[in-house]
Amino acid sequence: MAGISRDEVAHLARLARIEMSDSELDHLATQLDSILVAVASVQEVAQADVSPTSHPLPLTNVTREDVVRPSLSSEEALSGAPAQVEDRFKVPQILGEE
Amino acid sequence: MTNIHSTAAQMSDALSAGTITSVELTEQHLDQITKVDKQVHAFLHVDRENALAQARDVDAKRKSGQKLSALAGVPLALKDVLAQKGVPTTCGSKMLEGWRPPYDSTVVAKLKQAGVVILGKTNMDEFAMGSSTENSAYGPTHNPWDLTRIPGGSGGGSAAALASFEAPLAIGTDTGGSIRQPAAVTGTVGVKPTYGAVSRYGLVAFSSSLDQAGPCARTVLDTALLHEVIAGYDQMDSTSINAPVPQVVAAAKKLDVKGLKIGVVKELSGQGYQSGVLQRFNEALDELVKAGAEIVEVSCPNFEYALAAYYLIAPSEASSNLARFDSMRYGLRVGDDGKASAEEVMNLTRHEGFGAEVKRRIILGTYALSSGYYDAYYGSAQKVRTLLIRDYQAAFAKADVLVSPTCPTTAFKLGENVDNPVAMYLNDIATIPVNMAGIGAMSLPCGLAPEDGLPVGFQIMSPAMKDDLMYQVGGTLEAALVNKWGKTLLSDIPVLAGK
Structure with a gap:
């Protein structure tokens, strides 16, 4: 099994929408390597x-039946919103500004 | 005299008899939290005013002659992964700091309906990922047996609250052992019911095909009483089982295992297990034999692949579930300066909001699910899951319940495994197969390891929807051990000085 490179981890971080510093990427690449080995x-027992x-x-x-039931008010639904208007x-x- | 050292069943009797009020009982526990929680750090949020209001309400109902449920007025500690309306719910993460859910989870709704007094929210590994509570963004919980040691995880806060007499009852959730391993290392009782027995509505999802909430307490009977409060079909959870809840309270009171076959899983003891853990486990087996059970050895050859399969399936599901933390509708938002795009804000928020272990698992899950690796990793892990279920079917054909030590070792030191994920994951080796197959299991204390004086957990596994069997065996074993010792295990716990 080939090891996992820092570039691959950077790609995965982009897919997962997580910003990562260079040192985080390096550290994670090493750890993922040992986890993937473990x-x-x-694959040994996963027969066809x-x-x-x-x-x-x-x-x-x-x-379930499609019936109208009480639900959250818009005020309640928005109660945890970071920003609202x-x-x-x-x-x-x-979208971009252009 | 009812006090914080009483069992929930005793508290229930005293409340019914009128020798104590729920307000008095709740105040006793709030006082204990004030006294010892600076040392233990079991709670992330203590909900004093709401708890006392709930207690007053129960007392008023009782006074007016209303018929109340068995646990009405008894206090409880709630793991901070379950939504409670208006009360901070963080999942141990910065991502949800300050979030107050606009609704109750089904578990909380059932607790309120039964008049159980919710004291507050307990500490946990971030999003329930971990075995030590060291992954909490708010600092670790300390094991009341030895404050330099881990209380287990992810539900270390709930287990430590029980062991330090801050609450007689607690709720945990168990994805790979997060109820049972904390119970084992704190000398308390924890039950993971059959998957689908307790509703997941309002339980913040980690790995949806594995997550299950369950009862925690200091005795088998107390967990059974709580089990009957929280279990049952719920239309709000599409994976809820529409069948009667097994009679677990009656089973816990049976105190008889004559004629039952108890299967010792060969692969879950022996190499890699601490000698004192094996010694106490074997002594507990002797007690079950004396009580009339028959011990048989069973083999589950695929269990050696369970841990590997779990650490592919759980992160895969987590990488999908945790995509909801996108900074748009609730929770943290970072970097929204009016110029940054939604995607940039998302990236920055998830960078700052998630801790190291959560990021590690999201990246691992993203890898296992990505094209080119899916079949080799996630696909293979799903096949292992089938093999584990077959192993259990074969084993349950030979035995009514299966048993093992809950964990390979007693509580390790805080900090010992923090940056060694593979070593940390090994803690869950005996608990994980249960979640993969969706069956029920319990951990109860079976003594202190001679070499370090720390609690050892005994695990009992029962077939799906036969949760009553583990309570029957657990209740019988507990009674036999307490009789042998002449006291409960927790009567030997060091008294916390308080500061």
């Missing part, structure tokens, strides 16, 4: 004829 053993399990309960498509969540700009 977890690679799953074994079906995967994603969940302990054999449930599919649990639904006119009963809405206010977010930083999503």
Whole structure:
């Protein structure tokens, strides 16, 4: 198993939307290496004829009747918002200025 | 005389008999928190006013002759991963500092309905990721047996609150052992019910296919009483089991294991386990034999891959679940200067809001799920999960319950494994298979290890939706051990001086 490079960790951090300093990336690359060595053993027993399990309960498509029920007021829903304007969540700009 | 050292069942009796009021009982516990929590740091938030208001309400109802549930008026400590309306809920993270949920989790709603008095929120590893509470953004909790040692994790705050008599009852959550390992290292009792037995609505998600809330206390009967309060079908959780709750209180009171087959899992004892842990575990087995149980050895050959599979599945699910902390709707927002884009603000917020272990797991999960690695890592781990379930099926065909030590060692020193994630993860080797299969398990104390005088946990695993079996065996073992010792384990805990 090839080790994980600092560039790869930087790519993963971008995918995960986490800013990371150079020293954080270096430290994490070393640690991920040792973790990946420790977890690679799953490949030894994962034979093609074994079906995967994603969940302990054999449930599919649990639904309920579509009825109107009491819910949070907009004031309650916005109570934890970092910023709000006119009963809405206010977010930083999503599109570029140009 | 009812006091903070009484069991929840005794407190319940005294409240019913009118020899103490809930306000008096709640004040006793708040006083103990004031006295010792500077040393223990079990609580992130003490909710004095609300607790006393709840207690007054229960006392008034009792006075007016209303019929109350068994635990009405008894105080409880709540792990800070469960939403409680209007009360700070941080998950041990800077990301949620100051957040007050606008709704109650189902567990909290059921506690309030039953009149249980919620004293406050307990410390935990950030987003329940850890085995020592050292990953809390608000500083670690200390083990009341030895303040230089870890109280376990992630629910170290709940377990330490019980062991330091700050609360007789607590709620924990268990994704890979976060109820049972803290119970083991603090000499208390912790139960992870069958997956789906207790609603996850309002439980901040770490790994959705593994997370399960459960009861913690100082006796098996007290955990059973709390289990019956919080368990049951909930339409708000699509993975909630729509079936009657097993009769766990009756099972805890049975005190009889004649004819039961108890399977010792070969792979979960022996090499890598501290000698005093194995000694106390084997002595507990002797007590079960004396009580009429039959001991059989069972083998679960795939358990050696459980830890590896867990550390792929849990981070994978976490990397997805924690994407919700995007600084848009609640929680921390960093770098919003009017010029930065939403994505830049998100990156900066998650950089500052998450601690090292959470970042490590998100990155690991992102890797395991990324194209090119998915089959080798996440896909293989899911196959191991199937093999673990098969191992349990074969084992439960030979035994009614399975047993093992809860943890390979007693409590280690704070700081010992902080920067060695692989060593830290090994703590969960005996608890993780349970979550992977979705079955129920309990840890109860079985003595102090001779070499260090620290508590040892005994784990009992029962098949899915047969949680009553672990309570039956746990209740019987506890009674036999207390009878043998002539006292409870916690009667030997050092008295905290308070400061």
